[in-house]
Structure formats: structure tokens, C-alpha cells
Amino acid sequence: MIKATFKALQKKWNSYKYRFVPWIAVNLGKNERTLRQVMDRTQDKLVSDEEISASLRTFFRALFKSSLQRQQEVLSVLPDSLRSTYQAFPYTIETQKSLDGHHDPSKVMLETMGFSIHRAPSSLQSAGTGVFISAGTVPQGATVAMYPGTVYYAHEPIFFQSIRNPFIFRCIDGVLVDGNDRGISKVVFRSCSGRDRLGPFQMSDTSWLTTIPQNPLAVGQYVNNCSNEKAANVCYQEFDVPAEFPLELCQFLPNVNYRHEVQRPLRCVVLVALREIHQGEELFSNYYTIVH
Numbered sequence: 129m130i131k132a133t134f135k136a137l138q139k140k141w142n143s144y145k146y147r148f149v150p151w152i153a154v155n156l157g158k159n160e161r162t163l164r165q166v167m168d169r170t171q172d173k174l175v176s177d178e179e180i181s182a183s184l185r186t187f188f189r190a191l192f193k194s195s196l197q198r199q200q201e202v203l204s205v206l207p208d209s210l211r212s213t214y215q216a217f218p219y220t221i222e223t224q225k226s227l228d229g230h231h232d233p234s235k236v237m238l239e240t241m242g243f244s245i246h247r248a249p250s251s252l253q254s255a256g257t258g259v260f261i262s263a264g265t266v267p268q269g270a271t272v273a274m275y276p277g278t279v280y281y282a283h284e285p286i287f288f289q290s291i292r293n294p295f296i297f298r299c300i301d302g303v304l305v306d307g308n309d310r311g312i313s314k315v316v317f318r319s320c321s322g323r324d325r326l327g328p329f330q331m332s333d334t335s336w337l338t339t340i341p342q343n344p345l346a347v348g349q350y351v352n353n354c355s356n357e358k359a360a361n362v363c364y365q366e367f368d369v370p371a372e373f374p375l376e377l378c379q380f381l382p383n384v385n386y387r388h389e390v391q392r393p394l395r396c397v398v399l400v401a402l403r404e405i406h407q408g409e410e411l412f413s414n415y416y417t418i419v420h
């Protein structure tokens with residue numbers, strides 16, 4: 129009898145693909161109505177990797193073009209044809225005018241993606257900071273945010289970074305992403321990012337560790353969990369950066385591998401809109417997914 133109960137409990141526990149390790153320990157069972165259910169691990173993805181890759185490339189190209197002054201070193205080593213593509217149309221006239229010579233990634237986001245996001249105190253009591261739509265409308269299926277941080281594969285040492293850290297995200301396959309922008313986590317990210325630099329090419333963006341990220345998508349670690357009153361409007365989706373991702377655009381990726389010698393594509397996590405989301409709305413995700 130005890131053995132059977134234990135087995136049943138273990139089966140239930142194993143089916144949880146919990147996203148935040150400390151959060152689930154405290155809240156499991158409190159809020160069953162807010163669980164996300166998928167029938168199979170392969171059905172977890174709402175949009176294709178190709179769509180995510182295409183939207184990131186379009187946005188990153190716009191960020192690149194809007195910061196050409198900062199890109200001189202990178203431009204100097206690009207093939208002539210690629211360099212002239214970037215230089216020919218630096219950015220749309222509207223944005224150039226509104227920027228007044230200043231590079232404002234949020235404006236570039238609004239113009240390219242049709243919406244922009246920002247961090248502010250959550251609409252939920254005692255939930256700290258949350259993420260809101262500042263302007264525009266997010267279409268269903270769009271990439272709304274990215275979950276930044278250091279990527280740890282199985283058996284890589286994360287013990288000290290994980291102490292009292294609510295920002296450790298767990299991918300559906302067990303890979304961990306530490307999105308904490310303070311303390312030891314911050315030092316680790318900066319150090320791994322500096323290590324991976326390839327000449328003039330930065331392979332990741334460290335500005336998400338500050339209050340003004342160069343890639344404004346990279347605030348997904350501040351998205352709060354849904355509740356009975358506030359349903360989820362975004363979900364997490366793992367995205368492995370393909371080998372053919374343009375080298376000059378990697379500077380906007382907010383993730384880095386903890387180990388340099390990892391022979392796998394870089395793991396990123398994006399937040400995808402479950403429905404149309406409007407200006408002023410707060411983003412809510414699902415910290416739990418149950419795979420049947």
C-alpha cells in the first residue's frame with residue numbers, strides 16, 4: 129500500500145517540468161488551476177524554431193543598424209557585400225529622426241516588432257518586479273521576451289550560484305539557466321561572456337545585467353507566475369541557436385554557456401505570446417508545465 133502510494137507520488141512528481149526550483153517546493157499544490165498541460169515533450173513548442181530564429185534575426189539586424197557608430201570594429205571585418213548592406217540602409221528615416229542621434233533600443237523594438245516592453249512593480253501584491261507592454265500590441269505567437277543568463281548542462285557546478293536564487297530557470301530537458309543579475313551569478317556571466325569573445329565579435333550581451341539592456345527583449349527573468357485571477361499570457365520555449373546564426377548578431381544574445389568546451393548549440397529561452405497582448409498589460413507565464 130505504502131509502496132503503491134509512493135510510486136503514484138513519484139510518477140506525479142516526475143511529470144512536472146517545473147520551471148523554478150525553489151518556487152515549486154513552496155507552492156506545489158496551491159494553485160492547480162494555473163498548471164500548463166502538454167501531452168508530450170515534443171508538443172511543448174508553440175511556434176517553430178525557424179520562426180523564432182527569423183524574428184530574432186530581424187530585430188537584431190535592426191538593433192545593429194541603429195548602432196552603427198558602435199559597430200565600426202565589427203563592420204571592418206565583415207565581407208564587403210554584408211558591410212554595404214548594413215551601411216546602405218542604416219535605419220528607417222522615422223527612427224533616425226526620433227532618435228536625434230541617440231540609440232534607443234526600445235524605439236527600435238517598437239518599430240521593428242510592433243511593441244515594446246519594460247520592467248515595473250508587478251500588479252500582483254508582493255510579487256516584486258514584473259514585465260509590462262509599454263506600447264503597441266503583441267500578436268499571438270510572437271516572441272515577447274528572452275530569458276537571459278548562464279546556461280548549465282547536467283553535472284556542471286551551480287550549487288553556490290543557486291543558494292537563495294529565485295532566477296534559476298529549468299528547461300524542459302533539465303538544462304538550467306541562471307538569470308540572476310546580481311551577486312555571484314552576475315560575476316559568472318560577465319566572466320564567461322568575456323572568455324567567449326572572438327576578436328571583435330562579442331558572442332553574448334552583458335547589458336541585461338544593467339538597467340538599460342541593449343537587447344530590450346532580455347528581461348524575461350522578471351516575468352511573474354500566473355494566478356487564478358491573472359491567467360498566463362506567455363509561455364516559455366527553448367530555442368537552440370542554429371550554427372548559421374549571423375556572427376555579428378550574436379552580440380545581442382543574452383545567454384552564455386558556463387563551460388567553454390560544450391559542443392552543443394547555445395541554449396536560449398524565449399517567451400511566446402499565448403494570445404494578443406495589449407499596451408499596459410503585465411506578462412504572466414506558467415512556472416509549471418505538466419507533461420503527460
Ligand SMILES: C[S@@+](CC[C@H](N)C(=O)[O-])C[C@H]1O[C@@H](n2cnc3c(N)ncnc32)[C@H](O)[C@@H]1O
Nearest residue numbers: 151254255256257294295349350351352353354
Ligand atoms: C523569476 S523571479 C520573478 C521576478 C520577481 N518578481 C522579482 O522581482 O525578482 C521569481 C520570483 O518572483 C516572485 N513571484 C513570481 N510570481 C509570483 C506570484 N504570482 N505571486 C507572488 N510572487 C511571485 C516569487 O518571489 C518568485 O520566487
